[in-house]
Amino acid sequence: MADSTLHAIEAPFVAPGPSGVAIRTSIKGMSQRDREVLPLVGAHLGSLACADLRARCRAGTDHDSDQWAERKRALTEESSSRWAGSITKATHDQWGLSRRAQLAHIQNLEAGVRTIAHRLSRPVGEKGTKRAPGGYRTKQEWFQKTRRLHVLEDRLERERSDRGAGVVHVVRGGKRLARSRHNLEAAQLAEHEWRQRWEAERWFLQADGESGKRLGNETIRVGSDGEVSIKLPAPMAHLANAPRGRYVLDGRIDFRHRGEEWADRVSANRAVAYRIHYDVDRGRWYLTASWTIPPVQTVPLAVARANGLIGVDTNADHFAAWRLDEHGNPMGEPRRFRYDLDGTAHHRDAQVRHALTRLLHWARREGVAIAIEDLDFGAEKTREKHGRRKRFRKLISGMPVARLRARLVSMAAELGIAVVAVDPAYTSMWGAQHWQKPLTSKNRRTTRHDAAGVAIGRRALGHRIRRRTAPPPHDQSDRVGHRTAQAGHGTRGREETRPRIPGPRTRSVSPDAARTRVTSASTTVRDAPVDQVWVQDSLLLTD
Template sequence: MGALRELGEPFVVPGPSGVAVRTRLKGLTAEDEQVLRLVGDHLGWLACRDLKERCSAGLEHDGDRWAERKRVLTVESSSRWAGSLTRATHDQWALARRGQLAHIHSLQAGVRTIRHRSLPVGEKGSKRAPGGYRSRREWFAKSRRLQVLEDRLRAVQADWQAGVVRVVRGGKRLLNTSHHLQAAGLTHEQWRCRWQAERRFLQADGESGKRYGNETVRVTPGGQVSLKLPAPLAYLANAPHGRYVLTAKVSFAHRGEQWADRVAANRAVAYRIHEDVQRGRWYLTASWTIPPTPAVPLDAARANSLIGVDTNADHLAAWRLDAHGNPVGQPLRFSYDLTGTASHRDAQVRHALIRLLHWAQRHGLAIAIEDLDFTAETTREKHGRRTRFRKLISGMPVARLRARLVSMAAELGIPVIAVDPAYTSRWGAQHWHKPLNSTTRTTTRHDAAAVAIGRRALGHPIRRRTAPPRTHQSDGCGHRTVQAEPDTPGREETRPRIPGPRTRSAPPGRDAKAGDQCAQHRSEHTAEHESWQQDSLPLSL
C-alpha cells in the first residue's frame, strides 16, 4: 500500500463578492422589441469586430491598444457603450485563456496515463496506479490515441505560447448545431433566431455617482427602463438626449429592497437585456458588487455542532454531529433530479439546498462539505472502460452546487466549512457504515461519508475509537476496543483472572471459584441466581 497523500486543513468558505437578480420585461410593444433588436445587433457586430482585434493582438496587447480600440468604438456607439464592449472583450479573451490552460492540463494527464499503462498486456495494477491493458487490441488502439493526444498537446501548447485563442461569439455548440438541424429538431429560421439572439450585445457597466447608478441602461426606482442609443441609431429616440424609453415597467421580487437602496443612492448597478427566443420573452438582469462578508473563525464555526454533507449524483446525504463528532438523530437525504433542461437542473439544486439550509438554520448549525473538483477525474484515460462512473462524476453539479450553497448560506448567516475530500467515502464506510446500522435504521455508505466529512471539519479523526497505549492496557497488552460478538460463547461470563502484581490474582490452579462470587456465600452479596420473594407482613402490627 502506498503512502497517503497529505490532507489539507479545513477552512471557512468566504462569501460571494457580487449578486445578480433577474426580472421579466413585460408589456413590450412591437416597436420596443424592434428597437432592442436593432441596438443589440449593432452592438453585437461591434463586439465581434473588437474581439477579433483583441485576439489578433495576442500577448502584445497593452493599454495603448486598449485605448485605441475604445476610441474606434466610441465613434460608432458612445463612450460608455465602448467601455462596456472593451471590458466584455477582455473578460472573454481571459476566459478563453483559462480554458486553454485547463485543456493543456487535461491532455497532459491523458498522455501520462497512457504512457504509464504501456506495460505488458494483462499486467496487474494496484490501488494507486492502473495496470496494463487487457488485450493486444486495446494496447494497439491506445498507442494510436497516444500519438493523437501528443499532436493535440503540441498544437495547443504552441497556441498558448503565442497567445492565440479561438472564441466563438454565440457559442461553439450552437454553431455546430447548424450542421445537425434535423437531429436538434430545429428549422433554419429557428436556428438563425437563436444565433442572432446569442450574438447580441445589450449590457452596460454601472457607474457610482451617476444618476441611478448607470447612464447607459437606466432603471428608475419606479421601474422605468431607458437606454442610450448608439450614434447611428439616434433617430429611434423617443426621449431627450438620444434615449429610448421602454413601455415596460420592471420590479425585482428578489433583493428588490437592496436594488432600490443602491439606485436611490446612485451607486453602480450593471444591467443586461437578453431575449429568450424559445419562450418569446425579454429579461433584464441587474448585478452589483457587495463588500466581502467577514469570515467566521473556524473555531467559532464548529464550536457547537455542524452538519456533514456528502454530495452525490442524485442527492445530498446529511447527518448532524455534536461537538465531539458523534452522530445525532437520524440522517436526512435531499434528493434532486438532474435530467431535463439547464433551468430545471438549476431549480432542482436550489430546492435541495433550500431544504438543507432551513434545517441548519432551525438548529443554528454550520455546514461541512467537501471541496470537490472533478476536472481531472472525468478523463477517459483515467477510468478506461468505466463509462458509467465517468458519466456519474461528470453529471455531478459540483461547481454550481458549491456556488449556490455559498451565496445562499451567506444570506442566512450560516458558515460553510470546506474539507479535503480525500478518503472520506472509503474511511467513512470502513469505520461508520456498520456501527450505525440498526434494526430500525439502514445506513448507506453516503450517510457514513457524511459523518466522516463532519468529523474532519470538527478536527477529529474519522475512525471511531483509538486504542490506549500498550502500557495502559490492563488486559495483558491486548486491544481493549475489540469487543465480543453477540453470538460469542461465554461473552457474559466473568473475565479470566490473569496472574500478576497488577491484578493481585493467584497463580493458575488456585482458588478455582474466585470468579464465582455467588459461590462464596459472602454477606451483603446479592444471590443473583436465586429467586427473590418478599416476606408477608404480620397482621398484628
C-alpha cells in the same frame, strides 16, 4: 505506521461568502416598437463586439494599454464612449476566460498522455493497483491506444504552440450552437429557429455601472418606478423618443427578489450593472441587475464548530446528511435531500436549489454549520483515467459541482449559516470502513453515503474519522502504542487499568457481592480467650 503514499489531507476552512449579487426579472408590457428597437440596437452593438474581440485575439499577449485606447476610440465613433467601455471590458473578460480554459485543456491532455504512456509500458493483461493502473487487457486495445497516444500528443503540441503565441479560439454565441448548424436534425431545430437563437446570443446589450452617476448607470438607466431607458449608439440616434439620444421602453420591470436592496442603491446613485437579453424559447425579454457587495465576514472555524455541524455527502442524485455534536458523535437519524439532474438546465438548477433550501432550513433549525467536501471534478472526468467506466464518467460529469458550491455558499450567507469545506480524500472509503456497520441496526440501514457524511463532519470538527485505534498486538500495555485515539498523552490516568465496578459493567461480579461477603465474614477467632475478642475489619472489595 502511516502509509506514506496516502494523499496529504488539507485542513478544513470556512468558505468565504459571495462578493456580488445578480437579480433578474422580465420586462412586462413591451410594445411592438420596443420589440423592434431592441434587436436593432443589440445587433449593431453585437457586430462591434465581434470586431473588437477579433482585434483583441489578433493582438495576443502583446496587447498593451495603447492598443486598448485605440480600440476604444474606434468603437466610440460607432456607438458612444460608455458603450465602448462596456464592449472592451467584456472583450477582455472573454479573452481571459478563454486563456484559463486553454490552460485547463492543456493540463487535461498532459494527464491523458501520461496515463496512456504508463499503461503502454506495462505488460498486456497486467492488473493494476489502487495507486497505479496496469496494462491494457488485449493486444488490440494496446494497439488502439498507441494510435490514441499519437492523436493526444499532436493536440497537446498544437495547444502549447497556440498558448505560447497567445492565440485563443473563441466563438461569440457559443461553439456548441455554432456546430449544431451543421446537424440541425440532431439538435431538433429548424434553420430559422437556429438562426433566431444564433442572432440572439450574439446581441450585445449590457453596460457596467458607474458610481455617482444618476441611478448608478448612464448607459442603461432603470428608475425606481421600473422605467427602462437606453442610450442609443450614434448611428441609431434617429430612433430616440427622449432627450439626449435616449430610448425609453414602454415596458416596465419589477424586482421581487432583493427589490428593496436594489432600490436603495439606485436612489443613492450607487453603481449597478445591467444586461438585457432575449429568451428565444419563452419569447420574453429579461433584464438582469448586478452589483458588488463587501465580502461577507466569515466566522472563525472554532465558532462554526461550537455546537457541532451537519456533514453532507454530495452524490449524483441526493445529499446524504447527518447531524453531529461537537464531539463528532452522530445524532438522530440521517437525512437525504434528493434532486433529479435529468432534463433541461432550468429544471436541474431548480432541483438543486430546492434540495439546498431544505438542507439549509434544517441547519437553521438546529443552529449549526454545514460541512461539505471541497470537490473539483475538473481533472477526474477523462476517458484515459477511467477507461471503460463510461457510466462512472457520465455520473461525475453530470454533477454540477461548481454551481452547487457557489449556490450553497450564497444561500447560506443569506441565512447566516457557516459552510465548512473539507478535503474530500478517503471520506467515502473510511466512512464506510469505520461507521457504516456500527450505525446499522435492525431499524436503520446505514448506507455508504450516510457514513461518508459522518466522516465529512468529523473531519470538519477536527476529529479523526476512525472511531478508535486497534489494540496493541502484543498485549494491553503500551509497548507498541496507545490503546485508544480518544485519550491524549497528557490525559491523567491513561496508563492505569480500569477499576472493577461490581454490576452489569463487569458481569463477573454480582451487584450484591460486596455486601454479602462483608456481612458473612467471621467476626471472632476460635479458641480465643473469652475476655479477648478480635473483630475483623471490613474487606475492601473494590479498587
